[in-house]
Amino acid sequence: MVAFVTALEESGQDAEIASLLWEVASLPPAEQARTEVALEKWGCDSQAGHALRLAVVLPPASVAELAGELLASGHPDLCAELLKAVLTTRQRADSVEVVHARPALAEHMVAAAQGVSADCHRSLLFMLRFNDQAAT
Numbered sequence: 001m002v003a004f005v006t007a008l009e010e011s012g013q014d015a016e017i018a019s020l021l022w023e024v025a026s027l028p029p030a031e032q033a034r035t036e037v038a039l040e041k042w043g044c045d046s047q048a049g050h051a052l053r054l055a056v057v058l059p060p061a062s063v064a065e066l067a068g069e070l071l072a073s074g075h076p077d078l079c080a081e082l083l084k085a086v087l088t089t090r091q092r093a094d095s096v097e098v099v100h101a102r103p104a105l106a107e108h109m110v111a112a113a114q115g116v117s118a119d120c121h122r123s124l125l126f127m128l129r130f131n132d133q134a135a136t
Contacts, residue, residue, distance in 0.1 A: 025054035033069035053085045060097035083112035
């Protein structure tokens with residue numbers, strides 16, 4: 001995969017790279033996580049980041065599974081990038097759904113929100129608290 005991306009890049013076929021990254025974003029979460037890690041490992045950081053940003057269109061449960069796979073494989077930086085993308089491109093309620101799908105992501109989502117902005121952090125904390133109270 002990485003060699004293919006590099007070959008496309010060297011031949012100026014950026015549109016093909018974008019199509020390939022869209023396909024990566026549609027892989028099952030475990031396979032997508034392995035591909036993201038491989039891209040980052042071999043210096044294709046911008047492509048890995050692009051594929052992660054594409055993954056935010058997945059249902060919140062799938063995003064949560066991908067984030068969990070990234071954490072389990074020892075790549076909290078990629079997980080943080082994914083969660084920041086969710087926070088900046090989707091409604092706050094979707095971020096809460098990601099946490100509800102995988103509660104172990106709560107601290108990572110809160111840390112990602114802090115990295116986005118103070119307002120994002122405050123609104124996420126409010127939504128998390130509100131949803132916890134509504135569930136009880």
